[in-house]
Amino acid sequence: MADRRKIPNLSLRALREEELQTSRHEFAQRVVKTGQEMGEAVACSKRLVAAWEDGEVELPRPVYRRILTRMTGRTMAELGFRAGTAAASPISEVNGTDSRKAPVDRRAFLTDGAGVAVTLLPALPPAGDLPPGRIGTRNVRAVHKAVRTIYAHDHDHGSASLRQKASEALHRAYNWLQDGQLTDRTERQLRSATGHLSIAVGWLAYDSGRPADARSLYGEALAASRIADDRALEGHAFGCLALLAKASGRPREAIAAAQGAQSAVRTFGSPRMLSLMAMREAGGWALLGDASATDTAIVRAHHLYAKGPADADPDWLEFFSPGELAGLEALARADLAQHERAAAGAEQAVLLHGTQFQRNRALYTADVAIQHAVRERPEPEAAAEAAGRLLTYLPDVRSDRLLQQLQNVQSALQRHAAVPAVADWLEEYRTTTGTS
Structure with missing residues (x-):
């Protein structure tokens, strides 16, 4: 697929510069504030505005x-966005209908989803007007675009179709590094971009x-970071x-890496970014069973997060919203067997995510169900209600x-099968997933 020619959005730029008289950073802050007023948690940055x-x-x-x-009182077309084009979004919907309540083919759910209609990546085109074999900044931008597209689709639909x-995109980027003609500066930029793509894959x-x-x-990304001094x-x-x-049950390694x-x-x-890594450290301490060290890391994470966004925030950090902060703390509380706090925190995470990050909302909804089922004084009806919400995310x-996580929910609820609401959910689960 040929790389499309970028058309600058002069309408949006004029609105920002002439009417609102704001910098890109200030415009991004307005977006975040308006989102908060609407109950939408976003992490808009000046890079996104650019x-x-x-x-x-x-x-x-x-x-x-x-x-x-x-925020502006204008439609997308009035703001200069190409709302009518088929390529307006890098991601096509999985299908044209709301299929989340349809029965799921469990085998298809586990496959790579090769037949899913997703425009994932451009063909990562050659450098166009550069001599054959010469790699330039267009190639670097194509790799960064691939990373953004991967994350955007993954947040809403998961990994199976990607x-x-x-x-293949990562393999092509490595080929550019190995076989392409690059200046020292372009090689460093491409190596860094390829490292980020390696993390996405x-x-x-x-x-x-x-x-x-x-x-x-x-590990490849870590090596690339050292070579590129990134x-x-x-x-x-x-x-x-x-x-x-x-996730592999190695808490001390998790703490050291964080x-x-x-x-x-x-x-x-x-x-x-420091806040996220402090929360990753908290997860390691929680798995180790050290409540005091966990609390210390969590407090540090919240303190850092409260400092707000910064120009240095990388694009991939967009997922780390207030909802994700609450969700990661909930996971740590669960590992410490603080089930009541974990259930409340996971529910808060789902609510704070709003309509964003569908896969993460689904995972935290599962956590809500599990924690209600396993707490010291179980609440099976509340667990069944959350589990019912979880099924609506399939197969999207x-x-x-x-x-x-679905299997974990089923296992946790099985012990309460005598409760009518739980029995109804277990039957719906078997019907939806095709399990016996």
């Missing part, structure tokens, strides 16, 4: 469309239940290794982790 104005994004994500319309195409592997693949990809990439890679270590991430980005200028969200 992407809108430069034509890199033809049409914002739905949550931003709602916020921009409310892995093959994302792996590693995340898909993790979400798909392939921890060994994820660990290898995160501290933000190094911190991101260490943070992912911390998450993977915790502390390594904080050391890498301590002077980077992003308090919220396709994630091995979500499938595992």
